[in-house]
Amino acid sequence: xxxxxxxxxxxxxxxxxxxxxxxxxxxxxxxxxxxxxxxxxxxxxxxxxxxxxxxxxxxxxxxxxxxxxxxxxxxxxxxxxxxxxxxxxxxxxxxxxxxxxxxxxxxxxxxxxxxxxxxxxxxxxxxxxxxxxxxxxxxxxxxxxxxxxxxxxxxxxxxxxxxxxxxxxxxxxxxxxxxxxxxxxxxxxxxxxxxxxxxxxxxxxxxxxxxxxxxxxxxxxxxxxxxxxxxxxxxxxxxxxxxxxxxxxxxxxxxxxxxxxxxxxxxxxxxxxxxxxxxxxxxxxxxxxxxxxxxxxxxxxxxxxxxxxxxxxxxxxxxxxxxxxxxxxxxxxxxxxxxxxxxxxxxxxxxxxxxxxxxxxxxxxxxxxxxxxxxxxxxxxxxxxxxxxxxxxxxxxxxxxxxxxxxxxxxxxxxxxxxxxxxxxxxxxxxxxxxxxxxxxxxxxxxxxxxxxxxxxxxxxxxxxxxxxxxxxxxxxxxxxxxxxxxxxxxxxxxxxxxxx
Ligand SMILES: Nc1ncnc2c1ncn2[C@@H]1O[C@H](COP(=O)(O)OP(=O)(O)O)[C@@H](O)[C@H]1O
Ligand SMILES: O=P(O)(O)OC[C@H](O)CO
Numbered sequence: 001x002x003x004x005x006x007x008x009x010x011x012x013x014x015x016x017x018x019x020x021x022x023x024x025x026x027x028x029x030x031x032x033x034x035x036x037x038x039x040x041x042x043x044x045x046x047x048x049x050x051x052x053x054x055x056x057x058x059x060x061x062x063x064x065x066x067x068x069x070x071x072x073x074x075x076x077x078x079x080x081x082x083x084x085x086x087x088x089x090x091x092x093x094x095x096x097x098x099x100x101x102x103x104x105x106x107x108x109x110x111x112x113x114x115x116x117x118x119x120x121x122x123x124x125x126x127x128x129x130x131x132x133x134x135x136x137x138x139x140x141x142x143x144x145x146x147x148x149x150x151x152x153x154x155x156x157x158x159x160x161x162x163x164x165x166x167x168x169x170x171x172x173x174x175x176x177x178x179x180x181x182x183x184x185x186x187x188x189x190x191x192x193x194x195x196x197x198x199x200x201x202x203x204x205x206x207x208x209x210x211x212x213x214x215x216x217x218x219x220x221x222x223x224x225x226x227x228x229x230x231x232x233x234x235x236x237x238x239x240x241x242x243x244x245x246x247x248x249x250x251x252x253x254x255x256x257x258x259x260x261x262x263x264x265x266x267x268x269x270x271x272x273x274x275x276x277x278x279x280x281x282x283x284x285x286x287x288x289x290x291x292x293x294x295x296x297x298x299x300x301x302x303x304x305x306x307x308x309x310x311x312x313x314x315x316x317x318x319x320x321x322x323x324x325x326x327x328x329x330x331x332x333x334x335x336x337x338x339x340x341x342x343x344x345x346x347x348x349x350x351x352x353x354x355x356x357x358x359x360x361x362x363x364x365x366x367x368x369x370x371x372x373x374x375x376x377x378x379x380x381x382x383x384x385x386x387x388x389x390x391x392x393x394x395x396x397x398x399x400x401x402x403x404x405x406x407x408x409x410x411x412x413x414x415x416x417x418x419x420x421x422x423x424x425x426x427x428x429x430x431x432x433x434x435x436x437x438x439x440x441x442x443x444x445x446x447x448x449x450x451x452x453x454x455x456x457x458x459x460x461x462x463x464x465x466x467x468x469x470x471x472x473x474x475x476x477x478x479x480x481x482x483x484x485x486x487x488x489x490x491x492x493x494x495x496x497x498x499x500x501x
Contacts, residue, residue, distance in 0.1 A: 001017065007161050071442075187210075
């Protein structure tokens with residue numbers, strides 16, 4: 001059996017898998033979100049730990065099998081979220097600053113104005129943004145009284161959520177992270193495979209507080225026996241989006257997954273080569289196994305399922321997100337209506353923070369069904385934008401898109417995704433792909449499964465094949481791109497025509 005710990009933004013989950021990678025039991029606790037100021041998002045590190053431990057204990061208790069049958073633990077986590085704690089007492093010196101937190105945006109602007117964008121992209125594969133961990137750690141060191149001095153004396157330890165959980169589980173014996181989490185900090189040099197001295201210096205992060213970086217499929221020590229009554233080895237650690245890629249067994253270059261939640265997280269495996277993006281995508285580590293690093297290109301869509309929530313809460317056109325499928329099915333097509341849900345600007349590949357949402361093509365015949373349908377289609381169009389950019393950057397075609405997340409239950413959306421991509425979309429049998437990915441890697445590392453066996457674990461539940469004619473596909477996609485171009489820069493556009501008439 002493998003125990004998978006999935007520490008996400010909104011909950012801590014634990015799932016116990018048997019030797020066939022079937023779920024035996026699980027436990028789950030919500031995570032409190034704290035928003036102390038506009039743009040700030042924090043989590044309580046003690047609650048993260050306690051909820052994760054409780055979820056793990058619940059999963060074990062709910063199974064009828066004794067804990068000594070657990071071969072290994074795999075950890076997967078919300079990425080970028082960072083914290084600092086006291087090496088001796090184990091007490092965090094400040095709450096964990098969550099990936100969504102924007103408080104260090106000004107520092108990031110300053111780094112850009114100092115011309116650091118090229119260096120950071122070359123070394124880390126990332127764009128300069130408050131999303132990543134480094135500026136969050138620097139903020140804690142700058143704002144907690146005495147923190148820099150204590151860090152200088154070697155009294156403090158820093159880490160992402162994986163590092164915090166490993167340190168807690170091992171009773172303070174192991175201060176380590178894995179290559180995927182390291183690759184989200186903006187300090188990890190992808191080419192040298194180590195923390196980058198120049199970047200640590202520029203970002204003012206003392207090297208002594210950083211964890212050792214290990215392979216994702218590796219040895220992260222053993223859990224102290226006080227937690228589960230016996231020692232259990234930790235044999236995989238990887239960020240949650242990478243774990244989902246692994247859980248979909250996207251193990252070959254060219255394979256990709258899309259998670260349709262509030263936003264969309266799209267990752268494409270590019271093999272053992274770190275591909276630099278020319279289209280605003282991130283280069284990130286997919287996982288490290290043996291001596292090899294495998295890389296991925298990553299692109300995010302900010303507003304995906306959130307647009308469906310807008311139909312529900314903002315416009316009142318549907319009662320639940322699931323209703324969107326029935327409502328959209330009332331019409332055969334969106335009849336020229338295009339919804340661009342650029343509510344918070346546009347992410348990859350456009351990167352326009354001044355874009356704003358718009359609806360195009362309205363006629364007297366437009367109904368709520370057209371609006372709902374066009375909104376669902378916007379998830380697929382935005383995903384194609386990212387996937388097209390990936391294919392260009394990677395110089396390889398998408399082989400198949402594997403999907404998970406709340407919105408994949410929507411068959412109409414999945415069919416449209418296949419139509420607009422012109423490639424198959426595979427919905428797999430198992431919804432908890434993230435937890436499964438961490439379990440599969442832990443099982444592989446500890447010899448429970450072979451690489452060949454993994455392919456048989458998360459098989460297709462339904463494959464959506466493209467049915468749209470290629471001319472129609474490109475006509476529809478062309479209309480989308482035209483619509484997007486008209487939303488760009490909207491926020492700056494206000495008042496431009498004043499006084500003209
Ligand atoms: N049947 C559906 N059709 C379209 N969207 C859906 C459907 N079910 C859920 N959603 C959307 O999926 C999102 C929830 O998915 P989930 O994977 O739980 O998200 P997250 O992990 O980001 O909270 C919501 O934004 C919701 O609007
Ligand atoms: O916890 P999730 O599923 O919202 O994922 C968060 C991502 O890892 C942030 O990069």
